[in-house]
Amino acid sequence: MAEPALSIRGLTKVYGNDFHALKGIDLNVPQGDFFALLGPNGAGKSTTLGIVCSLVNKTAGQVKVFGVDIDTNFSLAKYHLGVVPQEFNFNQFEKVYDIVLTQAGYYGMPMREARPRARQLLEDLGLWDKRDNVARMLSGGMKRRLMIARALIHRPKLLILDEPTAGVDIELRRSMWEYMRRINREEGTTIILTTHYLEEAENLCRNIAIINHGEIVKNTTMRELLAELDTETFILDVSGPVEALPDIEGLERVAHDDSQLQLSVKKGQRLNDVFKALNDAHVDVVSMRNRANRLEELFVNLVAEQNQAGEIRS
Amino acid sequence: MSMRQIWVAFFTIVTKEIRRFMRIWPQTLLPPSITMTMYFIIFGNLIGARVGEMDGVPYIDYIVPGLIMMSVITNSYSNVASSFFSNKFQRSVEEMVVSPMPDWVILLGFIVGGVARGLAVGAIVTGVSLFFTDVQVHHPFLTMLVVLMTAVLFSIGGFINSLLAKKFDDISIVPIFVLTPLTYLGGVFYSINTLPELWQNISMINPILYMVNTFRYGILGVSDIDAGGAIAAISMFIVVFYILALWLLKRGQGIRS
Ligand SMILES: Nc1ncnc2c1ncn2[C@@H]1O[C@H](COP(=O)(O)OP(=O)(O)OP(=O)(O)O)[C@@H](O)[C@H]1O
Numbered sequence: 001m002a003e004p005a006l007s008i009r010g011l012t013k014v015y016g017n018d019f020h021a022l023k024g025i026d027l028n029v030p031q032g033d034f035f036a037l038l039g040p041n042g043a044g045k046s047t048t049l050g051i052v053c054s055l056v057n058k059t060a061g062q063v064k065v066f067g068v069d070i071d072t073n074f075s076l077a078k079y080h081l082g083v084v085p086q087e088f089n090f091n092q093f094e095k096v097y098d099i100v101l102t103q104a105g106y107y108g109m110p111m112r113e114a115r116p117r118a119r120q121l122l123e124d125l126g127l128w129d130k131r132d133n134v135a136r137m138l139s140g141g142m143k144r145r146l147m148i149a150r151a152l153i154h155r156p157k158l159l160i161l162d163e164p165t166a167g168v169d170i171e172l173r174r175s176m177w178e179y180m181r182r183i184n185r186e187e188g189t190t191i192i193l194t195t196h197y198l199e200e201a202e203n204l205c206r207n208i209a210i211i212n213h214g215e216i217v218k219n220t221t222m223r224e225l226l227a228e229l230d231t232e233t234f235i236l237d238v239s240g241p242v243e244a245l246p247d248i249e250g251l252e253r254v255a256h257d258d259s260q261l262q263l264s265v266k267k268g269q270r271l272n273d274v275f276k277a278l279n280d281a282h283v284d285v286v287s288m289r290n291r292a293n294r295l296e297e298l299f300v301n302l303v304a305e306q307n308q309a310g311e312i313r314s
Numbered sequence: 315m316s317m318r319q320i321w322v323a324f325f326t327i328v329t330k331e332i333r334r335f336m337r338i339w340p341q342t343l344l345p346p347s348i349t350m351t352m353y354f355i356i357f358g359n360l361i362g363a364r365v366g367e368m369d370g371v372p373y374i375d376y377i378v379p380g381l382i383m384m385s386v387i388t389n390s391y392s393n394v395a396s397s398f399f400s401n402k403f404q405r406s407v408e409e410m411v412v413s414p415m416p417d418w419v420i421l422l423g424f425i426v427g428g429v430a431r432g433l434a435v436g437a438i439v440t441g442v443s444l445f446f447t448d449v450q451v452h453h454p455f456l457t458m459l460v461v462l463m464t465a466v467l468f469s470i471g472g473f474i475n476s477l478l479a480k481k482f483d484d485i486s487i488v489p490i491f492v493l494t495p496l497t498y499l500g501g502v503f504y505s506i507n508t509l510p511e512l513w514q515n516i517s518m519i520n521p522i523l524y525m526v527n528t529f530r531y532g533i534l535g536v537s538d539i540d541a542g543g544a545i546a547a548i549s550m551f552i553v554v555f556y557i558l559a560l561w562l563l564k565r566g567q568g569i570r571s
């Protein structure tokens with residue numbers, strides 16, 4: 001079998017202030033994957049990715065990038081990586097084009113090869129018109145895209161994206177998704193993504209790990225994870241106040257609002273029966289939507305469960 | 315990385331560094347030219363005329379080599395210190411850290427950048443000095459060697475300073491409290507022969523004295539110390555500083571948490 005794009009064993013990080021940010025995590029990202037690393041703020045996502053690309057020193061554990069151990073040949077491991085960090089980390093006073101070209105230089109790419117490649121990337125990401133602007137003058141979303149162009153300049157086999165769509169508007173976010181899907185599909189680039197937009201992860205990613213308090217609480221395929229969801233919650237907008245709630249399992253009023261009902265549907269429960277009962281009770285349903293995106297529902301449950309477990313232990 | 319790729323990466327840092335100080339020349343190249351012109355006028359011409367000779371040469375000729383060295387020292391040091399520190403400050407140092415470039419390439423790139431600035435300013439100051447006196451270089455090879463080694467040494471010093479610095483103020487502490495006093499006391503303006511014996515002996519532990527005097531010997535052919543020993547001592551400092559800088563960089567001192 002091909003080496004995984006990223007393999008992490010027993011990775012531990014204790015920061016200088018004695019804070020245990022990672023408590024021995026294991027992670028495997030197969031080649032060609034589109035992988036989501038999710039977790040609440042402070043869970044340890046950036047720490048994990050930072051260790052992989054050498055922005056953070058690890059305390060213990062093993063990290064391999066395409067089979068190359070970062071302890072034995074970090075230079076080669078880094079050559080395979082493209083990194084889009086969470087925080088802007090370019091010189092704000094440098095020009096967009098120069099930032100991308102300089103990065104090419106650091107990877108040993110000669111200028112005559114780097115120039116057309118940089119142009120292509122900046123065009124693809126809608127930044128070519130801005131190439132002579134200093135980075136400081138870009139909008140937040142443009143800065144994110146600049147970091148993506150910079151990360152891709154040397155054709156990395158593994159692209160690490162730490163919240164690449166934070167602060168990016170919906171339309172642009174969609175076009176970035178399209179772009180990421182394309183390089184994943186057409187160029188076979190393995191992508192690891194962290195995001196707080198769970199809909200984004202659900203849309204893009206095949207495999208997923210959820211991390212909380214420095215521990216992996218879930219690591220599975222997106223499909224299996226979503227299949228675990230045993231109830232889905234819908235919000236029903238109804239016209240006019242509802243006199244008496246029909247006797248349907250999982251149906252309740254949303255406390256503060258008479259024109260909304262909330263319905264938790266168990267797996268296997270048929271919606272037809274539900275609607276028949278609603279109809280018989282003369283409840284007029286105007287519209288219906290998911291209370292949360294499916295992944296969001298799972299995520300919130302998992303994290304809450306682990307937090308509770310943590311409280312009991314401590 | 316292949317040798318070719320390493321060369322490209324190295325070349326990228328060096329050109330970037332040189333472009334940086336050229337672009338901001340009013341802050342980097344102009345001030346030393348003005349300050350040194352003042353020194354030449356005031357110490358060289360006005361006061362120098364009263365001083366007469368120092369170690370058997372006219373005073374202006376005596377201080378020219380010292381002032382050139384002083385410019386080389388402060389400029390190589392502050393070039394690397396401020397350039398690398400602002401890379402840290404802007405976090406663009408991460409662009410280098412995530413790249414496959416070996417640490418020694420980063421270090422060497424910045425050293426060459428600092429040397430380039432030191433030598434550029436040295437050349438400008440030498441050019442200015444020609445308006446005040448005409449200096450013959452007695453030992454061109456030794457002169458070039460010692461100025462080059464000095465620029466290398468202080469570039470490394472600036473690098474170490476920027477790795478350890480946490481805020482912008484931290485990169486001016488060493489120049490103000492260490493470099494300037496050592497340079498002024500390092501025989502730029504006077505021969506240590508004019509000092510009482512105790513102070514002569516104390517002066518001998520100042521490394522800058524050896525650089526300044528060896529350089530002066532290269533130009534004027536007069537010196538109060540042994541040139542060969544000085545070159546050996548500077549080489550040793552370079553090796554020690556280089557190893558220290560590389561070790562700090564590998565550890566990610568001030569870069570990686
Ligand atoms: N340099 C540091 N020194 C000390 N503690 C740190 C440092 N960097 C991060 N931490 C701590 O480590 C934990 C994990 O941080 P990390 O940045 O990995 O979280 P994250 O999952 O990326 O969160 P977010 O979604 O907010 O980006 C946090 O509690 C954070 O406070």
Ligand SMILES: [Mg+2]
Pocket residue numbers: 045046047086162
């Ligand atoms: Mg983060």
